[in-house]
Amino acid sequence: MRPKDKNTEEAILQAARKAFIRKGLAGARMQDIADEAGINKALVHYYFESKEKLFGLIFGQEFAKLFSSLASVLTADIPLYEKIEQIVSLDIERLGQFPDMPLFVINEISRNPAMIVKRIKHLDVKNVLEIFQKHVTQEIKKGNIKNITAEQLLINIQSLCIFPFVAKPMLKSIFKMKETDYHSMIKRRKKEVASFIIDAIKIG
Amino acid sequence: MRPKDKNTEEAILQAARKAFIRKGLAGARMQDIADEAGINKALVHYYFESKEKLFGLIFGQEFAKLFSSLASVLTADIPLYEKIEQIVSLDIERLGQFPDMPLFVINEISRNPAMIVKRIKHLDVKNVLEIFQKHVTQEIKKGNIKNITAEQLLINIQSLCIFPFVAKPMLKSIFKMKETDYHSMIKRRKKEVASFIIDAIKIG
DNA sequence: CTGAAAATTAACCAAATGGTTAAATAACAA
DNA sequence: TTGTTATTTAACCATTTGGTTAATTTTCAG
Numbered sequence: 240m241r242p243k244d245k246n247t248e249e250a251i252l253q254a255a256r257k258a259f260i261r262k263g264l265a266g267a268r269m270q271d272i273a274d275e276a277g278i279n280k281a282l283v284h285y286y287f288e289s290k291e292k293l294f295g296l297i298f299g300q301e302f303a304k305l306f307s308s309l310a311s312v313l314t315a316d317i318p319l320y321e322k323i324e325q326i327v328s329l330d331i332e333r334l335g336q337f338p339d340m341p342l343f344v345i346n347e348i349s350r351n352p353a354m355i356v357k358r359i360k361h362l363d364v365k366n367v368l369e370i371f372q373k374h375v376t377q378e379i380k381k382g383n384i385k386n387i388t389a390e391q392l393l394i395n396i397q398s399l400c401i402f403p404f405v406a407k408p409m410l411k412s413i414f415k416m417k418e419t420d421y422h423s424m425i426k427r428r429k430k431e432v433a434s435f436i437i438d439a440i441k442i443g
Numbered sequence: 444m445r446p447k448d449k450n451t452e453e454a455i456l457q458a459a460r461k462a463f464i465r466k467g468l469a470g471a472r473m474q475d476i477a478d479e480a481g482i483n484k485a486l487v488h489y490y491f492e493s494k495e496k497l498f499g500l501i502f503g504q505e506f507a508k509l510f511s512s513l514a515s516v517l518t519a520d521i522p523l524y525e526k527i528e529q530i531v532s533l534d535i536e537r538l539g540q541f542p543d544m545p546l547f548v549i550n551e552i553s554r555n556p557a558m559i560v561k562r563i564k565h566l567d568v569k570n571v572l573e574i575f576q577k578h579v580t581q582e583i584k585k586g587n588i589k590n591i592t593a594e595q596l597l598i599n600i601q602s603l604c605i606f607p608f609v610a611k612p613m614l615k616s617i618f619k620m621k622e623t624d625y626h627s628m629i630k631r632r633k634k635e636v637a638s639f640i641i642d643a644i645k646i647g
Numbered sequence: 648c649t650g651a652a653a654a655t656t657a658a659c660c661a662a663a664t665g666g667t668t669a670a671a672t673a674a675c676a677a
Numbered sequence: 678t679t680g681t682t683a684t685t686t687a688a689c690c691a692t693t694t695g696g697t698t699a700a701t702t703t704t705c706a707g
Contacts, residue, residue, distance in 0.1 A: 247654080265470035266554075269695060279656050284696065286654095342553060345610050349546060350470075352612040359616055368618070385642070390618060390628065391635060394607055402602035405609060406549050408556045412563055414572070414594060424594065431595060438589070439643035451684080473665060483686050488666065654703065664693075673684070 248286055250276040255287075256297050260343045264294050264350065298347055299358050301340050304333065306362065313371045319378050320437050323396065327433040330400035335425065342405045368393075384440040392440070399432050452490055454480040456500070459491075463501050464547045468494075468554065502551055503562055505544050508537065510566065517575045523582050524641050527600065531637040534604035539629065546609045572597075588644040596644070603636050 254275035258267040269290055273280040287293040312325045334341065348355045372389040379386055403410060403425065411421055458479035462471040473494055477484040491497040516529045538545065552559045576593040583590055607614060607629065615625055 262554075263467070263469065265467065268693085270693090280695090281657085281697075282655055288696095290695065342549070345546070345613055346550060348612045348616065350466075352616065355613065355616045364617055365619070387635070387639075391631065394614065394628075394632075395603060395636075395639060397610075398602045398606035399599060402606040402609070403598055405606070406601075407553070409549055409552045409559070410598065412552065412556065412559045413568055415569070424598075427595065428598075431591070432599075435591075435599060435643045439639045472663085474663090484665090485667080485687085486685060489684075492666095494665065649705105649707090651706095652704085654701100656699105656701070658698085658700100660695105660697075662694085662696105665691095667690075668688090669686105670688100671684100671686070674682085676681085677679085 247276070247278060247282065250278070251283055251286055251293075252296070255283075255293050256300075259294055259297050260301070260339045263343070263346060264290075267294075294347075295354070298344070298354065301337075302344050302355070302358055304337060304340060305344055308333075310362070310367045313367050319374055319384070320441075322374070323436055324433040326396055327400055327436070328429060330397070331425065331429045331432070334401065334404045338404050338407065341401050345405065382442060385442060387440055392436075395439075396436060399428075399436065403428065451480070451482060451486065454482070455487055455490055455497075459487075459497050460501050460504075463498055464505070464543045467547070467550060468498050471498075498551075499558070502548070502558065505541075506548050506559070506562055508541060508544060509548055512537075514566065514571045517571050523578055523588070524645075526578070527640050528637040530600055531604055531640070532633060534601070535629065535633045535636070538605065538608045542608050542611065545605050549609065586646060589646060591644060596640075599643075600640060603632075603640065607632065 251272065254272045255267075257275060258272045261267075267290075269283055270280050272293075273283050276283070283293070287296070308329055309326065312322060312329060315322065315325075317325070368389065371393070375384075375387070375389040375392060378384045407421065410416065410424075411418075414420075416424065455476065458476045459471075461479060462476050465471075471494075473487055474484050476497075477487050480487070487497070491500070512533055513530065516526060516533060519526065519529075521529070572593065575597070579588075579591070579593040579596060582588045611625065614620065614628075615622075618624075618628075620628065
């Protein structure tokens with residue numbers, strides 16, 4: 240039915256992504272995935288064996304999306320403030336494209352912390368963090384920014400970027416926002432969050 | 444078996460809280476709840492009718508926990524910086540006690556946004572926000588803090604407090620923290636987050 | 648055109664799940 | 678003690694769910 244149905248496999252993956260992200264591993268139904276893909280349920284198993292296997296694929300893709308470009312910015316040879324600005328705009332940009340993805344990822348890692356360990360190994364997290372840590376330490380020594388660990392700084396950045404997406408329906412309810420209100424709020428953050436962070440750490 | 448089993452109803456509620464928070468509405472099993480409470484499954488229905496009804500009770504309690512004391516601080520007659528400090532320490536304190544609660548609440552609101560609407564009505568959110576907005580506007584006019592909406596400020600505060608708990612297993616994996624590492628990170632935030640925010644908004 | 652391999656389906660199955668029922672037990676007022 | 682009510686349970690039930698099987702259709706090389 241869809242013009243994008245170039246092959247069944249891709250149709251299943253799309254349907255599965257939709258289902259898993261909306262309902263999670265436990266809530267999603269293989270029948271729904273088959274229906275959404277416009278095929279028989281047995282065919283889903285024909286291509287992907289089990290629900291867990293299929294879920295694992297989707298999760299891996301989404302997790303990668305969440306952190307793909309982060310590493311290159313963190314290790315880039317640019318000023319720290321610029322780094323922060325780039326991370327924020329990159330994050331909010333991508334989260335705007337896939338707003339449901341972070342809650343999905345967080346959720347399933349919570350449900351099954353073992354899963355992430357495998358998927359994270361091939362990413363050279365340790366090295367990236369060390370480089371960023373050095374950069375931060377250097378700026379502190381130069382007296383440009385206040386004393387803070389790279390870890391706390393990164394957590395602050397990601398908190399300010401990701402949380403408003405994770406908590407979208409909650410925020411909409413509490414602040415009585417319509418969808419358009421929510422979007423202008425996010426748009427505003429794209430400009431303001433980076434300077435909020437920079438103002439928080441800069442000296443003078 | 445437990446000394447706290449003073450009555451069956453309470454035992455069921457405790458068991459249900461545990462199950463729902465760990466597995467969500469879809470993932471939790473009535474049989475598990477009954478087992479955990481040490482009773483027959485039919486008895487759960489005898490006391491609480493359906494899974495949805497039982498879930499509704501638990502959710503209401505947890506949601507209240509998340510925002511109970513916030514309102515009183517937001518409307519208190521104290522300086523803005525003190526307000527921020529109190530909110531942060533209150534938040535992180537309570538989140539430390541119930542670390543799984545925010546993800547649970549966020550999750551289930553996402554799954555079923557309609558539910559929260561009823562539970563939020565009786566809280567006078569609008570009034571609380573208006574008072575806080577006035578306080579913020581006033582400080583901006585006085586030239587004490589930079590230009591920011593109360594909404595954005597509140598979202599920033601809550602992001603910085605709640606996100607590290609919501610994303611706990613993810614952060615532990617990425618930063619390769621043990622449980623003790625995680626706890627010292629949180630302990631540190633209890634001191635640093637408030638001044639991070641204050642530094643971000645203060646002028647001069 | 649043909650026949651084997653790949654793709655797809657209908658029908659099924661066993662296990663799990665939320666919920667019900669009727670019987671048994673406990674509590675307790677008269 | 679007795680009879681009534683509240684509590685608790687074992688046994689069921691209908692439905693849903695992930696998964697399987699055997700048969701059917703499609704594909705496509707030779």
